[in-house]
Amino acid sequence: xxxxxxxxxxxxxxxxxxxxxxxxxxxxxxxxxxxxxxxxxxxxxxxxxxxxxxxxxxxxxxxxxxxxxxxxxxxxxxxxxxxxxxxxxxxxxxxxxxxxxxxxxxxxxxxxxxxxxxxxxxxxxxxxxxxxxxxxxxxxxxxxxxxxxxxxxxxxxxxxxxxxxxxxxxxxxxxxxxxxxxxxxxxxxxxxxxxxxxxxxxxxxxxxxxxxxxxxxxxxxxxxxxxxxxxxxxxxxxxxxxxxxxxxxxxxx
Amino acid sequence: xxxxxxxxxxxxxxxxxxxxxxxxxxxxxxxxxxxxxxxxxxxxxxxxxxxxxxxxxxxxxxxxxxxxxxxxxxxxxxxxxxxxxxxxxxxxxxxxxxxxxxxxxxxxxxxxxxxxxxxxxxxxxxxxxxxxxxxxxxxxxxxxxxxxxxxxxxxxxxxxxxxxxxxxxxxxxxxxxxxxxxxxxxxxxxxxxxxxxxxxxxxxxxxxxxxxxxxxxxxxxxxxxxxxxxxxxxxxxxxxxxxxx
Ligand SMILES: Nc1ncnc2c1ncn2[C@@H]1O[C@H](COP(=O)(O)OP(=O)(O)OP(=O)(O)O)[C@@H](O)[C@H]1O
Ligand SMILES: [Mg+2]
Numbered sequence: 001x002x003x004x005x006x007x008x009x010x011x012x013x014x015x016x017x018x019x020x021x022x023x024x025x026x027x028x029x030x031x032x033x034x035x036x037x038x039x040x041x042x043x044x045x046x047x048x049x050x051x052x053x054x055x056x057x058x059x060x061x062x063x064x065x066x067x068x069x070x071x072x073x074x075x076x077x078x079x080x081x082x083x084x085x086x087x088x089x090x091x092x093x094x095x096x097x098x099x100x101x102x103x104x105x106x107x108x109x110x111x112x113x114x115x116x117x118x119x120x121x122x123x124x125x126x127x128x129x130x131x132x133x134x135x136x137x138x139x140x141x142x143x144x145x146x147x148x149x150x151x152x153x154x155x156x157x158x159x160x161x162x163x164x165x166x167x168x169x170x171x172x173x174x175x176x177x178x179x180x181x182x183x184x185x186x187x188x189x190x191x192x193x194x195x196x197x198x199x200x201x202x203x204x205x206x207x208x209x210x211x212x213x214x215x216x217x218x219x220x221x222x223x224x225x226x227x228x229x230x231x232x233x234x235x236x237x238x239x240x241x242x243x244x245x246x247x248x249x250x251x252x253x
Numbered sequence: 254x255x256x257x258x259x260x261x262x263x264x265x266x267x268x269x270x271x272x273x274x275x276x277x278x279x280x281x282x283x284x285x286x287x288x289x290x291x292x293x294x295x296x297x298x299x300x301x302x303x304x305x306x307x308x309x310x311x312x313x314x315x316x317x318x319x320x321x322x323x324x325x326x327x328x329x330x331x332x333x334x335x336x337x338x339x340x341x342x343x344x345x346x347x348x349x350x351x352x353x354x355x356x357x358x359x360x361x362x363x364x365x366x367x368x369x370x371x372x373x374x375x376x377x378x379x380x381x382x383x384x385x386x387x388x389x390x391x392x393x394x395x396x397x398x399x400x401x402x403x404x405x406x407x408x409x410x411x412x413x414x415x416x417x418x419x420x421x422x423x424x425x426x427x428x429x430x431x432x433x434x435x436x437x438x439x440x441x442x443x444x445x446x447x448x449x450x451x452x453x454x455x456x457x458x459x460x461x462x463x464x465x466x467x468x469x470x471x472x473x474x475x476x477x478x479x480x481x482x483x484x485x486x487x488x489x490x491x492x493x494x495x496x497x498x
Contacts, residue, residue: 072496087333088332088333092269092272092273093265102341106341106342
């Protein structure tokens with residue numbers, strides 16, 4: 001089963017949270033060295049899927065293999081960088097102290113710490129406490145803490161939320177550069193126009209993938225003018241299929 | 254467990270505390286103020302202060318450290334930093350030991366200041382060696398930290414964490430022999446008291462107050478306290494879950 005051309009392999013993943021079946025039966029292969037976008041409406045299960053990939057989600061059944069090892073296993077700890085949806089950094093420490101802490105855990109030197117801060121464009125606020133930053137700066141500090149360890153796989157849950165268009169463009173350019181250098185990225189978002197910045201797309205709704213495709217293919221298949229229209233077309237198609245097959249079901253693809 | 258990761262975590266926690274002047278003040282100044290208040294209350298009867306002062310020197314650091322630690326670790330759980338940390342190389346043991354070490358260091362500072370204040374400013378007079386007073390106070394503070402780490406595992410909100418203080422601490426306080434001598438308690442309560450760590454802390458402090466050759470007896474009490482610290486840390490690390498629902 002070990003196949004190094006996949007960053008993430010998921011087989012028949014099933015997750016229940018708080019009594020609610022969030023992911024009924026999910027299987028997917030995510031290639032290495034690409035920016036893979038995980039898009040879909042709120043509550044669709046993006047964060048749950050991401051948590052399963054980094055190995056912090058209790059799963060009911062199914063397997064999640066990351067870089068050839070079971071998700072969350074010891075050997076993956078320094079190879080996977082994770083940014084939670086709400087920024088998870090220490091608000092009472094400075095940006096530099098936060099990045100340094102996560103950097104030292106990963107075993108990198110001070111130069112790497114400064115580089116990570118520069119990558120998210122925060123050198124001017126390196127000595128500011130995180131609690132005194134704006135929302136966007138806060139989430140960039142959180143991102144820097146994942147970048148600093150130079151992981152092979154970066155799993156980012158909505159890293160561009162609340163950022164202005166310029167910063168968003170810069171970050172997507174950064175993701176592209178990281179992928180070109182061999183890093184695999186799984187990036188969730190619910191801003192559909194960010195789909196065009198990805199190498200591959202996973203469109204997720206109600207715990208299922210409506211599409212596992214490339215941006216160009218998505219537009220070609222749906223005939224839609226942009227990603228947002230394409231996504232809406234897919235949702236409508238899925239809804240009418242469900243209605244035709246009796247409505248209630250729709251648990252497994 | 255990994256010493257480097259433990260030290261990194263302890264250093265990070267200390268850096269957080271250092272930036273929070275009010276918490277530092279709470280930890281260092283509050284025990285002194287309370288001891289000063291006690292000395293003042295018993296101004297006319299200094300022998301009473303000499304009798305209960307050392308016991309309270311063991312109780313105050315315990316309480317303060319319990320609250321500070323349980324809220325600090327709860328914040329770590331609710332802010333998502335714990336979830337993130339557990340995806341890195343940091344193990345549960347490194348996390349717990351890092352916190353215990355950082356607050357243990359604060360406990361040393363606190364015990365030195367509080368004991369010095371009690372002895373030199375308030376004129377506390379004990380028969381045993383003063384350094385032993387400091388050792389027991391530090392052990393009590395680390396005990397508070399370890400139980401605080403454990404309690405935070407059962408709290409979902411900071412409100413609950415603070416409520417655990419009376420739940421965990423007050424029964425121990427009532428049964429530790431400070432209000433009623435432990436021999437005079439009803440049997441069942443005495444057995445409970447025999448199982449609770451704060452009883453040994455107060456016993457140790459009382460021994461230091463009364464006898465000049467206190468090392469042997471205090472040593473036995475310290476063994477129980479250290480055992481409780483280890484137990485609380487192990488149980489606490491079991492409440493840390495890498496995978497959550
Ligand atoms: N902590 C939790 N406990 C119980 N159920 C949860 C929890 N978090 C999420 N859920 C359930 O899982 C479902 C999927 O949530 P998830 O966070 O994965 O969605 P999402 O696609 O990331 O949404 P968003 O874009 O809003 O972040 C939700 O409908 C919710 O009912
Ligand atoms: Mg989400």
